[in-house]
Amino acid sequence: MLELPYLEIFAENFDKKFRNKILQKVEISSKKSINVSIAGLKESLEGQELKIVFRRGLTLCLQFKNHTVLEMHVTSRAELLVLEGEEASPGLLDLHFSGGQIISVRDPLKRSTFFLNPVQISSTDVLSKEMTVEYLKDVFLNNTRQIRDVLLDQNVIGGLDEAYADEILWYAEISPFSIAGSIPLEEVKVLRRTMKYVLLDAIKQIKKVNFGAVHFVKPDLLMIHHAEKKKSPTGQNIRVKAAAGTRIYYTDEQKLYV
Incomplete structure (x- = not known):
């Protein structure tokens, strides 16, 4: 998985850049990468306001106004990018926010995984x-x-x-x-x-x-x-x-x- 120091910095940067923005569209290229259906993922997240981005353990978490949490397990060989709409080609997961910017997980091996409202580990x-x-x-x-x-x-x-x-x-x-x-x-x-x-x-x-x-x-x-x-x-x-x-x-x- 992506190491803690990088997750800390991504959480800090993404929180500053995307907090209070609306997630307008969710795209995911592999249904095996998520713990719910693609339709369920879109229904839970699209149109929701992002309230906070934080690290939990070795994951990056996005929490929305409806209290839904998207937990991202990003492998160390994947790329976690912020893209402008016009330069974006589909990644494994693309989160399109108001303002035209996208959080994109690029993982050719498709080993990164995403969990909607995961059961939290008590540690x-x-x-x-x-x-x-x-x-x-x-x-x-x-x-x-x-x-x-x-x-x-x-x-x-x-x-x-x-x-x-x-x-x-x-x-x-x-x-x-x-x-x-x-x-x-x-x-x-x-x-x-x-x-x-x-x-x-x-x-x-x-x-x-x-x-x-x-x-x-x-x-x-x-x-x-x-x-x-x-x-x-x-x-x-x-x-x-x-x-x-x-x-x-x-x-x-x-x-x-x-």
């Missing part, structure tokens, strides 16, 4: 004020799962994907193979600070090159979770382990707690 967002050391301490207590798996569990911590889980664990110097319940309290405190630092710094760095932009260019921010990099910033070899359909990036300088 604590990684950047929320509720994500405290005490919360993590309770989550990790007697937890025998590997720390990376815990960080990626959206039912426990909302908003972390594989790339930023690897980045955070590297910065915190904790092996992704550590058992969550074996991590000392002092390291849990470091992990909590690192979560906030890595994500907020990524948002800051992206804004430097993309602030206010509607066509985003992804800066090269990832230090560890990067297929083309062989060394960490500290000069250590970046190791990659394939496991359960995922690729884990780490270095030997990360401490293992078991």
Whole structure:
């Protein structure tokens, strides 16, 4: 999925640009990409005023005046664009707003998905004020799962994907193979600070090159979770382990707690 820092910025930019505008037309090219019929989607959204755009976990959400929420799960390889009417060709999903601008999801593989009024997952967002050391301490207590798996569990911590889980664990110097319940309290405190630092710094760095932009260019921010990099910033070899359909990036300088 599209990573949290990008979702945060898209939510901020789209909210400024489209709040209080009317969604005049909805177009979607694949009925398999939505959880309702195309007719149901259009009936619920067309003619409605957009009230707010926000990030929830790893999704981008648009809430309308009739309280309907459209939740967008955009893959990392898809494009999320703002287009003018005359330059628009059909995307996977196109939202035509008053004023002539369109929010368009371009996904040739059609793996992005959209949910109308989805059932909300009850979890604590990684950047929320509720994500405290005490919360993590309770989550990790007697937890025998590997720390990376815990960080990626959206039912426990909302908003972390594989790339930023690897980045955070590297910065915190904790092996992704550590058992969550074996991590000392002092390291849990470091992990909590690192979560906030890595994500907020990524948002800051992206804004430097993309602030206010509607066509985003992804800066090269990832230090560890990067297929083309062989060394960490500290000069250590970046190791990659394939496991359960995922690729884990780490270095030997990360401490293992078991």
